[in-house]
Amino acid sequence: MPTHCALLVIDVQVAMFDESDPVYQGDLLLQRIQHLISKARQKGHSVIYIQHSEGAGSPLERGTAGWAIHPSIAPITGDLVIEKQTPDSFHETDLNLKLQENEVKDLILTGMQTEICVDTTCRRASSLGYAVTLVRDAHSTWNSNILQAEQIIEHHNSVLSMFANVVGTENVMNG
Template sequence: MSNSKALLVIDVQAAMFDEADPVVQGEALLQKIKSLIAKARQNGHPVIYIQHTEGAGTPLEQGSNGWEIHPSIAPLQGDAIVEKLTPDSFYETQLHLLLQEMGVKELILCGMQTEVCVDTTCRSAFSHGYSVTLVSDAHSTWHSPQLQAGQIISHHNHVLRLFATVAGEEEIWTGGA
């Protein structure tokens, strides 16, 4: 299968939506990502899920309920799932090889966490030679002691323009991005 574009869904796992401390605007995020996945599939582009793994006893412990991809955007049979241990989806994973085998040259990025895994993967994809589009309204995070989540997202949408085209979900696969 050869596709020039692929959708990378980064760390949209059940633990990120825990009722005690859910990601900011989580339901809206899931709706945007559902739309992106549907559009990718309609256009024949692969959807690749990135799944972060942490140690035993953590919310993202491999095999735990929190570690699972969020059920509302669950992978279909045949979708690739790449497990990672660091914020960089390329570091010590098979992602680059998988993308090369698929003939992917362009990546559309969405998911979590804006200032960690989304940022790092965006920069790494650029460094690996991919054309990158960051979906400006389809990544999220939590408030920090210094900044509100919206400020973090806005800041990263601005900074990551050095490494990616930044476009809204409605612009993806419509000619705008």
């Protein structure tokens, strides 16, 4: 039986949690995503993992330990894993086709990196006609040369509210 909602877990891969350059609130991010995955499964929603792949020598080189989806939120049988090579989870992947096949109309977005892959995927999903929910406290990034990670996240929560319903973890999938 198809579900009409899917949770997208974007680029939550081992290399993103390198202790020498930790992602902002990484442990809390993983806890929140674990909670969202559990809630999605309880409700019978699809859980779809987006896995970024890069070339040889990159921390996200396909097939390396860093490329793997973080073990604390690893997929189970029945979960879909979509590999991508650009910030857009839809570009040159079969994500849109798989969503259509399963009659998914609503997407819940979580993951990394706020200002790149989460932003691009959110905007593209909206353009494709999906009802998008961005989980305001379940996506993350790193400090830039200009802004702190927390500022980047808050800025994107504000801007992406033009493309998505932006809500906190505690208010996702209620009802």
